[in-house]
Amino acid sequence: MSYLIGEQLSGGYGGGADIIRDCTISVDKGQIAVVVGPNGAGKSTAMKALLGMINLREGRVLLDGQDISSMSPQQRVAEGMAFVPQNQNVFVTMTVEENLEMGAFLRRDDITETMEQVFDLFPVLKTKRSQIAGELSGGQRQQVAVGRALMTKPTVLMLDEPTAGVSPIVMDELFDRIIEIKRIGIAILMVEQNARQALNIADRGFVLVTGENRFTDTGEALLANEEVRKSFLGG
Amino acid sequence: MALLLMIVGFGQSWNVALAIFNLCLISAVMSMGLNMQWGYAGLFNAGVMASTAIGGLTAILVSYEPVAKAWSAGGSSLTVALVFLLLTIIAGVLVWKKIPKGGKRSWSMTAVVLIGYLFMRFFFDQATSAIEAVEPAKTGFLGGLGLPIIFSWLAGGLAAAGLAWLIGRISLGLRSDYFAIATLGISEIMISILKNEDWLSRGVKNVTGLKRPVPYEVDLQQSEWFIKLVSWFYGTAEDGSAVSADVLREAMQLSAGVFVKLCYSALFLAVVLIILGLATRALNSPWGRMMRAIRDNETAASAMGKDVTSRHRQVFVIGSAVIGISGAMLTTLHGQFTPGSYIPLRFTFLIWVMVIIGGSGNNLGSIIGAFITWFVWIEAEPTSLWLVGHINELLAETNPLRHHLMEVAPHMRMILMGLILVMVLRFSPKGILPEEAPEHY
Amino acid sequence: MEYSTDLLNALVLVSNYVLIPALSYGSQLALGAVGVTLVFGILRFANFAHGEMMSFGCMVAIFTTWWFQSMGISSGIFPTAILALPFAILITGLLAVAIDRSVFSFYRKRRSRPVTFVVASVGVMFMLNGLVRILIGTDEIIFRDGQKFLIKAGAFKKMTGLSEGLALKQTQVLTFVLAVISVLVLFWFLRRTRTGKAMRAFSDNEDLSLLSGINPERVVLVTWIIAASLATLAGVLYGLDKSFKPMVFFHMLLPIFAAAIVGGIGQPLGAILGGYVVAFSEITATYAFKKFIKYLAPGDFVPDGLVQFLTTEYKFAVSFLILVLVLLVRPTGILRGKVL
Incomplete structure (x- = not known):
């Protein structure tokens, strides 16, 4: 039984049509799970379903064996799920340090240690700690966004297309960091456009097509799968 | 509604009832104008008063002797x-x-x-x-042009349209809140101009004695046919004998007032019906459908190639013109122009209450809203005075609260209006007559 | 007469009629505008009832002042209303929270369009306006006591030997000092405290602040309390400086909105700047510079007219013109506020 499981999820936005159908996604602590698929496959929607941001019609979400399907997103955050949205994922008018503090808003204990850990992970943030986040480059902003999410000391980190719009070098760098985060023992769930690179670092991969699971395997196996390569990885 | 007016007619007097009715009609024109802006297009115009006032100004500029x-x-x-x-x-x-x-x-x-x-x-x-x-x-x-005042109704509409076009140039295309603030500002400036530019409007010295489009009471009481009419009506007492001259004279005065007010009512009613007809046609035309489409989803409409800002300007200008007409009508009815009497609570926000109560987007609803709101607004004062009177009976003769209560009782209607607005907005946001769902095609 | 004396006279003249009044009026506007801008930043609508909130706050302060006076409590040379402030703030804050709970929170839960909030705030405006009129009546009320002048015009003339007098009212100084203090406290609160930072985060990015576990209801609550406190302060200071009339605060709504937008809506610092910009423009544009030019011009030149750009009746026009200019030239305001 995995640490976080979304079982046979069906649902969509508001009262609209189902965007995901009978979709199952799971991840374990110390693992990276990647959701890939063509545009409009419902990848982000599947992740938002795990966080409780869409109306779930069927299925349930289990965190550490506990059913959290009826919890609000805020409650799930308090339970240890951290989420980095794709867009507008930093407080642009606040400093880097304040961004991190806001990430730790729910915590009442001393956060300096966690902040040091984030700075160890992303050294550039330490040098820019009093700079306004809106003035940073795209890659640095993503670091702030991930750092903010880590400040809650989460057990699950969910990233929605963290490498959208950044250069390949920055992307590699970011993936390295994500592997480091995984080693702390955090479960990482990631939606990615850059399927090949993402599956490279993935312990588990989910290929979604029109809101349904098409393939589920280890990253390595998916990369080796002829059909997956042909249809989704461009050969 | 008619019943309520009847009650006032029998209870207070027919003159009062008709006076309320006439203002209801004028208010109905105002609220139809605002309904075009808010109900059709979703524009928050906080400067309704500017249109009313410029319509009123036009009335004196058209009718006063140069x-x-x-x-x-x-x-x-x-x-x-x-x-x-x-x-x-x-x-x-x-x-x-x-x-x-x-x-x-x-x-x-x-x-x-x-x-x-x-x-x-x-x-x-x-x-x-x-x-x-x-x-x-x-x-x-x-002074003015010395033309019959009835022309000013049209001219007032045109003047208000011109002003609205100018305002629209500046402030449309902004976020709704900004538009509200900008229009609020313009209406304040408009009133300061009217109050202070004595050469134009006599300012706070007011312009009085405007010519009427209907007969004067004094003339009526001397005209042959009217005397006959009244005598025929009141001439015989219940037992069939002729009534005394005193009674007849009193009846004459009363009827003259009622007759004049009825003339106004007829004129106003005609305007209301014409505008209602045009407004309903416009709403159901492709133009009206497009307006509502823009209101409901601005982004989508502009993505479909609709020029949102210029459509908004159109509807803003037309709506303001209608309100301008009502402004000229109001000045005509009063026979005088008093810039000091223009206050936003009465001339802007009260109209808002009318539209929202009646049902945003529904023309008939606006008329009903106008009638109800105006009736409550007017009758809240005597009602609260009456209430206070009863409360005061419980208080000692020397209690200072007595005097205070009598003095402030009229302001109850402010609270009442606010309460009605908030309540309707919350519990029945569609108003009394909800907007009809657009026909599918 | 010597030119240097003329120069000094001109300076004193401008200080007396433009500088000092604009500083105190600007402070009152700034306090009001900060409240409007905070509500806008957090709740995202222009609160038309803000003027009435000032009015209500001032009214409570007047009642408390009368009560204190009847018990013989006073604060010496300071106006008794200063002692009444905490009570007025408390009650107005409670009122604001009650209004939010009963009116605005409903639309917040339904995520209504901003314009719905604005219409609702118009309803609240009506109710507050009526409430104030009923409770205190519609007469003009002067509730200032204590020492009126710090410097009297005559004494100033005697002291300096200049022909122009400088009068400094205590309320003017009080207004400025209290405004500066409260603004400093506010900025300390927003920059340094947990709740303050949460407010900024919420205003910056609502969704992300929810993901960070910030409680939106708490943020909204604190915002109303702050806005009501500032509104009360602004209302009381304005009432002390001039007088209290129920309608006056409605007319302050326009300059206050102008100040908030000019400064960049959602930006407290901008609102303060905006307050002073509006106040200075208003007073400069309606001041008659005849005497000023007489002092400065060489020889015996005296201008024909009053050299006044606009008559005082057109004060509104000034704030409005500034508003329009800013909207046309730089819609985000002096400090980049929310791009709307």
């Missing part, structure tokens, strides 16, 4: 001032077009405006002091 002395005293300087204003505008436009953007343009622009303003102001001040010096107790302003 003051020849004032024209000869200040007319020439005023013309010169006007020429300078035009020259400044032309120069400004030229500077804007010929000089490329940058510091140079800003400076030349400032210079042009400043110099033009100084020249204009010089002649303008001369003109106004000359005009205002002409028999200040009686006129002291330019």
Whole structure:
């Protein structure tokens, strides 16, 4: 039984049509799970379903064996799920340090240690700690966004297309960091456009097509799968 | 509603009932105008008063006899001032077009405006002091065109449309809150102008004695046919004998008032019906459907190639024109123009209450909303006075609260209006008559 | 007469009629505008009832002042209303929270369009306006006591030997000092405290602040309390400086909105700047510079007219013109506020 499981999820936005159908996604602590698929496959929607941001019609979400399907997103955050949205994922008018503090808003204990850990992970943030986040480059902003999410000391980190719009070098760098985060023992769930690179670092991969699971395997196996390569990885 | 008016008619007097009815009709025109802006297009116009006031101003400018002395005293300087204003505008436009953007343009622009303003102001001040010096107790302003006042209804609409076009140029295309604030500002300025530009509107000295489109009570009481009519009506007592002259005279006075008010009612009712007809047709036309489409989803509409801002301007101008007509009607009914009486609570926000209560987007609803709101607004005062009277009976004769309560009782209607607005918005946001769902096609 | 004396006279003249009044009026506007801008930043609508909130706050302060006076409590040379402030703030804050709970929170839960909030705030405006009129009546009320002048015009003339007098009212100084203090406290609160930072985060990015576990209801609650406190302070200071009339605060709504937008809506610092910009423009544009020019011009030149750009009746026009200019030239305001 995995640490976080979304079982046979069906649902969509508001009262609209189902965007995901009978979709199952799971991840374990110390693992990276990647959701890939063509545009409009419902990848982000599947992740938002795990966080409780869409109306779930069927299925349930289990965190550490506990059913959290009826919890609000805020409650799930308090339970240890951290989420980095794709867009507008930093407080642009606040400093880097304040961004991190806001990430730790729910915590009442001393956060300096966690902040040091984030700075160890992303050294550039330490040098820019009093700079306004809106003035940073795209890659640095993503670091702030991930750092903010880590400040809650989460057990699950969910990233929605963290490498959208950044250069390949920055992307590699970011993936390295994500592997480091995984080693702390955090479960990482990631939606990615850059399927090949993402599956490279993935312990588990989910290929979604029109809101349904098409393939589920280890990253390595998916990369080796002829059909997956042909249809989704461009050969 | 008719029942309520009947109650007032029997309870208070028919004159009061008809007075309320007439103002209800005028309010209905106002609320239909605002309904076009808010109900059709979702524009928050907080400057309804500006249109009403400019309509009222037009009424005096159209109907008052021209003051020849004032024209000869200040007319020439005023013309010169006007020429300078035009020259400044032309120069400004030229500077804007010929000089490329940058510091140079800003400076030349400032210079042009400043110099033009100084020249204009010089002649303008001369003109106004000359005009205002002409028999200040009686006129002291330019007067108007001396045409029948009924023309001003149309002219008032046109004037309000012109003003709205200007306002729309500046403030449409902004976020709704900004638009609200901008229109609120313009209406405040409009009122200051009317209060202070004595040469134009006599300011707070008011313009009174405007000609009426309907007969005067005094004339009526002397005209043959009216005397006959009243005698026929009241001439015989219940037992069939003739009534005394005193009773007849009293009846005559009463009926004259009622008759005049009925004439107004007929005129107003005609306007209401015409506008209602046109507004309903417009709403159900492709134009109306497009307006609602834009209101419901601006982004989608503009993505489909609709020019949202210019559509908004259209509807804003048309709605303001309707409100302008009502402004002219109001001044006609009162027979006088009193800039001091224009206050936003009464002339802007009360109209809002009417539209929202009646049902945003529904023309008939706006009319009903106007009737109900105006009725409550007027009758809240005697009702609360009556209530206070009863409360006061419980208090000691010397209790200072007694006096205070009597004094403030009329303000109950503010609270009442606010309460109604908030309640309707919350529990019945669609109003009394909800907007009809657009027909599918 | 010596030119240097003329120069000094001109300076004193401008200080007396433009500088000092604009500083105190600007402070009152700034306090009001900060409240409007905070509500806008957090709740995202222009609160038309803000003027009435000032009015209500001032009214409570007047009642408390009368009560204190009847018990013989006073604060010496300071107006008794200063002692009444905490009570007025408390009650107005409670009222604001009650209004939010009963009116605005409903639309917040439904995520209504901003314009719905604005219409609702118009309803609240009506109710507050009526409430104030009923409770205190519609007469003009002067509730200032204590020492009126710090410097009297006559004494100033005697002291300096200049022909122009400088009068400094205590309320003017009080207004400025209290405004500065409260603004400093507010900025300390927003920059340094947990709740303050949460407010900024919420205003910056609502969704992300929810993901960070910030409680939106708490943020909204604190915002109303702050806005009501500032509104009360602004209302009381304005009432002390001039007088209290129920309608006056409605007319302050326009300059206050102008100040908030000019400064960049959602930006407290901008609102303060905007307050002073509006106040200075308003007073400068309606001041008659005749005497000023007489002092400065060489020889015996005296200008013909009053040298006044606009008559005082057109104060509104000034704030409005500034508003329009800013909207046309730089819609985000002086400090980049929310791009709307």
